[in-house]
Amino acid sequence: MTKASPTCLVKDEAPLAPMRPTAIPWAPHARAPHLLPYLVFLSVGLWCAFYPMLLSTFRRMEVNTGDTRLLNFILEHSYRWFRSWLTFHPISLWDQPIFFPTVNVGAYSDILLGSAPIYWLLRIGRFAPDTAFQLWMVAILILDFVSMALFLRNCLGFGRLPSAVGAFLFAFGSPRLAQLGHQQLLPQFFTMFAVYGLFRFFEPRKMSAKQGIHIFFLCFAAQLWAGFYLGWYLFLGLLVAAIWRCACSGIAGPSCSISGVIEPASRWQGWCSSFSSRRWPTTT
Secondary structure, three states: OOOOOOOOOOOOOOOOOOOOOOOOOOOHHHHHHHHHHHHHHHHHHHHHHHHHHHHOOOOOOOOOOOHHHHHHHHHHHHHHHHHHHHOOOOOOOOOOOOOOOOOOHHHHOOOOOOOHHHHHHHHHOOOOHHHHHHHHHHHHHHHHHHHHHHHHHHOOOOOHHHHHHHHHHHHHOHHHHOOOOOHHHOOOHHHHHHHHHHHHHHOOOOOOHHHHHHHHHHHHHHHHHHOHHHHHHHHHHHHHHHHHHHHHHHHHHHHOOOHHHHHHHHHHHHHHHHHHHHHOOOOO
C-alpha cells in the first residue's frame, strides 16, 4: 500500500486562493509630508494678503471703500437673485436697484457670476454680507493657488516644492495683491483650469482629448463670467500662444511641444497682470 501524497486534495475541497496583499486604508498622516510645501506656502500667502483682516478678527475690510463696496453689493444682489428663483419670486439679475429709473445697470460693471456661487454658499451658511465677502476673497485666492499647483504638478511635471512656489507667486504675487481693492481681478482659477484642459487636449493621459477640450471651453466661458478683464487676458494670451505655435511649427516642424505654447501664454498673463497693477493702482 502506498501512502497518499501530502499534496493531494480531498475530493470536495477547493484549492486555496493565492494570498493577496491587504489594502492599507488611506491615512491622512501618510500624505501630510507631501502636502506640507503647499500648506506652508498657502498659509504664508494668506497671511501676507489678509493679515489686517485676520488680526482684527474680520472687523476690518480690505482694502478700501471703492470697488470693495461696489462688488460686495453686486455679489449680494446676485445672491438675492439666486434666492428669488428658489422661492419662485424671481427678480432681475441685470436690473440692480441703483441709478433708478435706469434699467440693465448690471451691464455697467462686472457681474461676477462665475465666482458668485462661492458667495452664495457663504450667505446660505448664515454669514453676514460683509463677512461673506471677506471669506469669498480668501476662498478665491485659495482656488487660484490650488489651480496653479495642480497645473504645475500634473501637467508640467514639476516637483512639490517648485509647484508650491509657482502657485504662491501666481496667487499671492505683487500683481495679485496690488488688486485686493479691485476684487474682480482676483478670480483667475478658471484660466488655469482652461489651460489644463487645453494641455490635456494636446497630451491626453487619464483624461481624453475630447474631455480636455470640453473643460477648456467651459472654463473659458466661466472665466469671462467671473471677470471679463481676466477673460479678455486669457483670450489674448491664447492668441499669442497660437501665433507662437505656428511660428514654432514653421521653424522646428511637428516636434514643437505643448511647452512652446504654454510658456508664451504664461508670460503674457504675467505681463497683463503687471499692466493691471499700473493701470488701476490701489488707493489707501
